[in-house]
Structure formats: structure tokens, C-alpha cells
Amino acid sequence: MVLGIDTSCDDTSASVMESGRVLSNVVFSQIEHSKYGGVVPELASRDHIRNILPVTREALREAVVSLKDIDGIGVTYGPGLVGSLLIGMSFAKSVSLALEIPFVGVNHLEAHIFSLFMGRKINFPLIVLIVSGGHTELVLVEGEGEYRVLGSTLDDACGEAFDKVAGMLGFPYPGGGEVEKIAEKGERDAIDFPRAKLKGYDFSFSGLKTAVLYHIRKKPPSEKDIPDIAASFQEACVDSLVFPTLALSDRLNIRTIGVCGGVARNKRLRKKLNERAKGCKTFFPPPQFCMDNGAMVAGCAEFHLERGEFSPLTLKVNPSLTLPTQSP
């Protein structure tokens, strides 16, 4: 039975997993509970310190197990905010030492990929699009634990562009979800926002963000213009994600595509990818596993621990951790 801990960014999460089965998955979101209306992310991470014990206790309680049933622990060691990562890391190392159980550091990006495998089997090779507030990466997964990044954003992450455009439209941070909601009432082709055309399989959202800004500056939108702007922006984002993904799928002749990360919840992205990916099998995690969560970390940790891949207690956090860009 494995305990998975994630404190890489704003959320504190813990999950208990047994042989790929999620027994509990508790996420405490600092954003949802922020009394400031927006978010005040702390490099010092007071909130993680305050939350890690109650969140872990709750995860054990929901799984109806006690700490002594846990025989391995996994924790995100990067990428993320350094102060936040340190809290989870120190906690996991302490638990490992106290219970004399193995400990493994988990790459947050690999954990997102594992959110696709929860409760189902997907055949290799597959192409995975990781798309969230902090990441936009196109990864070739050739086999278990074999990753190669073939494309990534050159500037803003997709979810970040959503949050920034939300700010321009007057929604409080993080407003990406609000943009999706109000886009449902708008026309997708009302405004022809640019789709970045890049060589290879990289992404860019900065130009699109600026185009929305110019549009708003030129003619400050009235209440009734906002749905059209949101819908047109969202469509440009979705196209900017779908086209490189399908181009890579064609190029490599790989017809299995997974999408994970916070933006994988976006309904328009799901719909358009499914429409365009003719002859492909597409996979999305259930919504609760798209956002940062402990279950994906537990799943990833279980995989490594089963292979005997433990981390030393000297492991350091790595805020800039990536997945390999070369074949292993």
C-alpha cells in the first residue's frame, strides 16, 4: 500500500493506493480556500505546513487504513515551487524514516502521465499531451517509464493563457474555468484570433494572449461581447493544442493519444480532439485526476517501488525538473 504526496504548487494532496486502486484522494486547494478572493501563493508555503498532516490523516481515514499499513511512500520532488516542494519532501522523508519504509521521489510530469493509466490499461506506444497552468508538453511514451518530450511551449503554458485572458475579461484569478463556462454562450468563430504556426511540435500562447489584449483595448467589450471573445479565444487555444498533437500522431503513425493536466478537463478540447483524431483512440483522465492530486503521485510511486527504484534520503527537490528530451 502506497502513500502519495503532492505539494508542488498551490494544492496539498495525499492519496492511498493499493495495486493501482485509489483508496483515497484528498486535495486541499489553497485557491478555493483563499480568503483573499484571489490567490496568495507562498514561497514559504505556510499553508502546506499547516495542511499536510490533516490532509494525510484524512487520506488514511478515507482509505480506512492506518499509517502502519503503508509500505511505501512517494512524493513529488519537482517541478514546482521550491518552498512548496520542500514541505512535501521533508514530510515524506520523515514518514519513510519513522516507519522504515522505502521512499521514492516522483516527477510531477510523469505523475500526470500516470493519471491516464488509473483503472485502465493503455497500450504503448502513445502520445501524451500534458496541458495545465504550468506546463504544455507533447510526450512520446514508448513503454513503461520511457518518455521523450517532442514538443513544449516556448512561452506561456496554455492554462496560464486561459487565466490571463480571464483577468483581461474581468474574472478573478484563476479564471480559466470561468472563461470555459462563459464561452459556451459565445460564437467560436466570432473573432479570428491567431493560431501560432511553429516548426515541429512546439506550442506558443503568448501571441494569442496579446491578440486578445489588442482586441479588448481597441474596443472595450460590453457584457454581451464577452462570451464571443471567450469562445473565440478558447477555440484558438484548442486548435493550437490539437493541431501539433495530430501532426505528431500522423508523423509517428501512433494512433493512441492521451491528454492530462488541468486543461484536460476542458470540454471543448475533448470534443474537438475526438472529432479530429479520426481513427485514433483518445484517453482523458476523470476530472478529479486532471488537477494536481496525490493519486497520480501514488500511482507513479507504486510503479517505481515495484521495480525496486527507491530514492536515497539525500534526494533534493528540483524546481526545474523536466522529462527527458532524448530517448532513454
Next chain:
Amino acid sequence: MVKSTLSHSEEETRAFGREIGKSLSNGDIVALFGELGAGKTVLVKAICEGLGIVEGVKSPSFTIIREYILPKSRQAANKVYHIDLYRVADPSAIFVREVYEYLRERNAIYMIEWADRIEHILPPDTIKIYMKIIDETVREITINHLNHHPSIS
């Protein structure tokens, strides 16, 4: 001295950034001010290019700090901290303290986007760059005291 320039294209902004990058040395703090879309990240990318970092520089809005290691051949400094305070509209005392601790070390080159959030803790020798949108392609870039960097002032 304060120097104001008009950039008429993203390419001009990049060329300007590369020049700044070439003039930086270890411990320098570059603070960027300007609204969303003004081109702060574009300029930081170009400054990094000038320092010899050609890949992997992107917006750290979500993770707040990114760290880039400089190529060994460029001995300007060992690393660059790219800090982006967009999400920290209302920083608490502890947060500001944490950023202050980073800056106090002076063991890297620091680039700070949305620096208005922590302007009160910036040391007097901070290189401040203000970016203003004039129209869709034109940006006004104002830079304070670069007098210790004769190559561009």
C-alpha cells in the same frame, strides 16, 4: 541616467534585450514593469539569449521562479533566476521576505517580472526596465541607470 527607446517590432525588442544580456554580470538584478502583453517575457528571453541561454526560457507565471544554468563558456554568472510575480497580486510579508532572501544572496543574475509587487525591497542598484504598449507593434522601453554598463548606455 534614464534612457527611453521606442521599439518598432518584436525583433527590435529582442535585439535590445540581447544587448542588455551581454552587459550583465553576476549579482545584477533586472526588474521589469509593464502590463500584460507589454513584452516582458519576450525581453527576458532575449536577455537570456544575450547571456547564452538559447532554450527553455519561458513564462514562470505559474511556478513563480524558474532557474536557468548558464553555459560554462559564458562566465558572466552561473545561473539566472527568472521570477514572475503575476500571480502574487497581494504579497504577504513572508512571501516578500522569501524573495528578499533570494535577492540578498546576489549569487546569480535575477530577472523579475511584475516587479511593482515588491518594488520596496529592490536594492538601489537594480536595473529597472519599464515597458509600455504604444500600439500593436510599438513599445516604449525605459531603462534606468545602465551607466555601469557602457556597452548600451
